[in-house]
Amino acid sequence: MDNLQERLKKEQEEKEHKKKEKAEAHLYTIIKVARDEDLSEQIGKDIYFDLVDHDKVRSFRVQKQLSFNTFKEEVAKEFGIPVQFQRFWLWAKRQNHTYRPNRPLTHIEEAQSVGQLREVSNKVHNAELKLFLEVELGPDLRPIAPPEKTKDDILLFFKLYDPEKEELRYVGRLFVKSTGKPSEILTKLNEMAGYDPDEDIGLYEEIKFEPNVMCEPIDKKLTFRASQLEDGDIVCFQKGPVTVMDSEDHIRYPDVPSYLEYVHNRQVVHFRSLDKPKEDDFCLEMSRLYTYDDVVEKVAQQLGLEDPSKIRLTPHNCYSQQPKPQPIKYRGVEHLSDMLVHYNQTSDILYYEVLDIPLPELQGLKTLKVAFHHATKDEVELSHPNAELRLLEVFYHKIYKVFPPNEKIENINDQYWTLRAEEIPEEEKNLGPHDRLIHVYHFTKDTAQNQMQIQNFGEPFFLVIHEGETLTEIKDRIKKKLQVPDDEFAKWKFAFFSLGRPEYLQDSDIVSSRFQRRDVYGAWEQYLGLEHTDNAPKRAYAVNQNRHTFEKPVKIYN
Structure with missing residues (x-):
């Protein structure tokens, strides 16, 4: 209990x-102090550009009225560097x-108080004061007074x-005279790098990195002033210019600019x-x-x-x-960044799939959803491997179009109606010469509110009728074609439809005589209707009459 309390x-x-x-x-200021040690620790690991991530350096919470000189005593305690150094x-x-x-603080x-100083350093209203602590070390590596x-x-x-090694690291800082030349400090730089004093080195100025990297060679024979170098500038250097001979395949980034470019863009x-x-x-x-091709090449690899x-x-x-x-799309974007x-x-995730055929070829194709149809079976069985097929457009249980073999694929649409393929x-x-090909559709009558509604259902089909053929003869062929049991078929009624109105037929009627008129608009306006109850299990029909149901797959046997 005591513990809890x-x-x-x-x-x-x-x-x-x-x-x-x-x-x-509001009474305090946060002072962030960056030192050489921070630069050595961060450059080439956490950061590559600029000098330091200020969020990772030592920060002090200091009262605003405190004089800066007093704050220096706190720094002396923290870092072991006497105030005067x-x-x-x-x-x-x-x-x-x-x-x-940018510049050292003046005496x-x-x-002044820490609060006043913060206002000097920051035009932006910001509770932080960021500083760089310069410490000069003597030969015995002990702090001495700054020059x-x-x-x-x-x-x-x-x-x-x-x-x-593809490695970048901080090696230190130097004061140079603006009238001096880089050639005068080469020995010193070689010493900082641990190279032979007369090693040939190339110098570059790191200018900026957003939105693009800018890093340019420094002419060793020009003065620092002529090269427009100023306080706080960064010089990157490396062993002598890498010649094509040295730059065997194993060196990916032979110079500072190419390496910084790589670091800036790597992902x-x-x-x-x-x-x-x-x-x-x-x-x-x-x-x-990377271009589109570079990316897919790496993935394929x-x-x-x-x-x-x-x-x-x-x-x-x-x-x-x-x-x-x-x-x-294939080469649809320029670069990985896009x-x-x-x-x-910006995300760092991409999804991939491996296609059966090349993507440019696939894009040239159009995907059409086609339902194969057989009069009596769910599984499509062709009579022989080279059977002739046709493609029909079916909408709400009626056939609206038979596509000619030379129809352009781009004109065929599977968005609103079902495309049906079947053997001829x-x-x-x-x-x-006197045979007719007629449309045959299934229908039921719905007498809701004293109005007769004709409802088509099931799979429509074509039927050949011969001149002088009676309904009895035609019924026999339909029964055989659809394989309907006798007792079921006995209940079916047959009607000739013209413009949506049924005219019921007797067994002795000559069917071809009804299909003489040529002036009707579109073949589907005249058809032979088979009236019976719809016993088929409910299936998702034409594509857009229900877009998101899935039928069982069709098996095609050759």
Whole structure:
């Protein structure tokens, strides 16, 4: 019990402390102090551009009225650097969005309160004061007084690049004279790098990295002023210019600009199989500048696939955390960066699938949903492997069109009606001069509210009728074609339909005499109707009459 009370008391005290801190926040300033040690620790690991991530350096919460000189004593205690050997620099955001040490604090500024100083350093209303602590070390590596800085002295920061190891690290800083030349400090730089004093080295200035990397060679024979170098600038250097001979395949980024370009654009992409969209399949390090071809090539390589054009990629929706509905078209985007962008967000996920045929070929094809039909079976059995087929357009249980074999695929639509494929019966292939091919549809009558409603259902079909044939003869052929049991068939009624009105037929009627008129609009306006109850199990019919139900797959036997 005591334990619990103790804990509750502690939590309460913490709460009070936080509340107090919040209430007094305006009385304090946060001072973030970056040192050489931070630069060495971060550059080449956490960061590559600029000098430091200020969120990872030592920060102090200081009362605003405290004089800066008093604060220096706190720094002396924290870092073991006597007050007289500390020199602090203010940081400044440059127009090109880089953030660099700009100038040392003056003695007058150091005598001010921390609050006043913060206002000097920050035009933006910000509770933080960011500083760089410059400490000069003597030969025995103990702090000594910082060197005098005149207008002519420039503080430069140096990073060393090793193309063999693909490694960038911070090696220190130097004051140079603006009238001096880089050639005068080469020995010093070699010493900082641990190279032979006369090693040939190439120098580059890291200018900016947003939105693009800008890193240019420095002419060793020009003065620092002529090269427009100033306080806080960064010089990257490496062993002599890499010649084509040295640059065997194993060196991917022979110089500083190509390495910084690579670092700036590298992106680890998580690839997921489209049929398992929740789990990463593999990750690849890529460049945001990769072209469409580069990306699919790498994926194909990873999957051991010879033909990269069989890879189809789908982008990620950052909001729904799912694949986007539309895949990326073949060479439909320029670069990897375009594949990863979703509105104003950037994702690092792509979905892939391996197609049976190359994507450009697939895009040239049109997908049509076709239902195969057989008069009596669910499973389609062709009479012989080269059986002749036809394609029909069926809508609400009526046949509206038979596509001629030369119909262009782009004109065929499966959005609103069902496309049906069927074998052409032998009897239809040899029609006599007086034979007619008629439409036969199933129907029921619905007498709701004293109005007769004709409802078509089931699969419509064509039938050949011969001149002088009676309904009895035709009924026999229909019964045989549809394989209807006798007792069931006895209940069926037969009617001739013209423009939606039924005219019931007697067994002795000559059916062909009804189908003489040629002036009706469209063949489906005249048909032979089979009236009977609809015993078929309910199936999802024409595509758009119910888009999201699935029929059982058709098996085709040759």
